[in-house]
Amino acid sequence: MIKVVFFAALREQLDCSELMLNSKNISTIADLKRQLASKSEQWQALFSNTLLLSAVNHDMVNSEQKIKSGDEVAFFPPVTGG
Amino acid sequence: MTNNTFPEISIQTADFSLADEVALLEQNNAIDGAIVTFTGRVRNHNNGMNVSGLTLEHYPGMTEKSLAKIITIAKTRWHIGRVKVIHRIGELNIGEQIVFVGVTSKHRQDAFAANEFIMDFLKVQAPFWKKERTEQGEAWLDAKATDDTKAQKW
Numbered sequence: 001m002i003k004v005v006f007f008a009a010l011r012e013q014l015d016c017s018e019l020m021l022n023s024k025n026i027s028t029i030a031d032l033k034r035q036l037a038s039k040s041e042q043w044q045a046l047f048s049n050t051l052l053l054s055a056v057n058h059d060m061v062n063s064e065q066k067i068k069s070g071d072e073v074a075f076f077p078p079v080t081g082g
Numbered sequence: 083m084t085n086n087t088f089p090e091i092s093i094q095t096a097d098f099s100l101a102d103e104v105a106l107l108e109q110n111n112a113i114d115g116a117i118v119t120f121t122g123r124v125r126n127h128n129n130g131m132n133v134s135g136l137t138l139e140h141y142p143g144m145t146e147k148s149l150a151k152i153i154t155i156a157k158t159r160w161h162i163g164r165v166k167v168i169h170r171i172g173e174l175n176i177g178e179q180i181v182f183v184g185v186t187s188k189h190r191q192d193a194f195a196a197n198e199f200i201m202d203f204l205k206v207q208a209p210f211w212k213k214e215r216t217e218q219g220e221a222w223l224d225a226k227a228t229d230d231t232k233a234q235k236w
Contacts (some may be wrong), residue, residue: 002092008139008211009222051225058144060207074141074209079223081138081169082181082201082212 001069003025004036007076013046023069029054030063032073051078085173090165091149093140095172098182104205107164107184109173114163114186118200120141122181124174128223135175136210136223141209145169149156156185160192166198199236 007020026032033054037047046052055074056065067073092098100121126133139214163186170180183200187193212223216231 002155007141007142007209008213012222026160055144055209057159058141058147060148074144076141076209077211077222079206079209080212080223080225081208 002067003072004032005072006072007074008080009077010052010075014043017034024066027066027068028063029056029061029065029067029073032067033075035061036075052076053078059070083110084221086191088164088166089195090153090167091146092166093142093145096130097148097170097179098168102169103166103168103182107166107186111163111186111217112187114193116187116190116193117184118190118197119182119184120197121179122201124176124178124180128214131214131218133176134153134191134215134217135173136215137173137213137220138169138171138180139213140169140171144209148208149204150191152200152207155203156196156199160190160196162187162196165200169204169208171210202236204228204232206233227230 002021004021006014006016009016015025023036026035035049037044054061055075056067056071072074104117104119110223124136149167156162156165166184168182172179183192183197185197206229213220214223
């Protein structure tokens with residue numbers, strides 16, 4: 001299983017802060033995004049946003065990053081702290 | 083001086099005291115002649131709108147990890163002594179302190195540069211998000227392209 005967490009505006013727009021996904025057929029961040037986008041038209045629209053950032057086990061990664069069962073993957077908008 | 087036990091990162095809802103933080107950076111640290119501090123506060127306006135306050139969300143765990151990485155890089159690039167980064171989360175009102183970065187070094191150039199470097203990378207890499215309260219309601223802030231430009235110049 002892969003734990004997926006969402007933050008800030010994305011979390012609110014999805015109305016979801018986290019979910020668990022079977023890691024079968026998912027080997028990269030891009031695969032995971034495709035699977036999440038297939039949930040609904042709204043999820044499709046939100047996950048086609050190219051500004052969306054992703055992290056695996058608390059490290060920022062790009063879409064080619066490999067993922068495996070047990071990983072925690074996060075998706076969030078560009079950060080605005082400071 | 084090594085500071086393996088100096089607590090470098092704090093993510094907190096509580097306010098902080100600039101004087102207390104400077105005292106901690108100075109305490110038993112006669113080797114460093116320079117202390118550079120930066121404090122960020124909540125502005126009363128943004129993009130032409132009056133702001134009454136904001137809410138700060140973060141990603142617990144990744145926040146600390148990303149700040150630790152930024153501090154580690156700063157230490158490889160400049161000769162610096164102690165580093166302290168404080169970032170507040172939760173509900174904040176106008177004028178309240180949000181962020182503190184303090185850096186000590188033997189001579190001022192290293193502390194000046196490392197402080198700005200840490201702040202510039204915190205802005206684009208640390209997972210914090212601001213939601214502003216304005217007369218028009220609540221809205222998540224958009225990231226600024228100028229912040230990416232500033233980080234890239236390093």
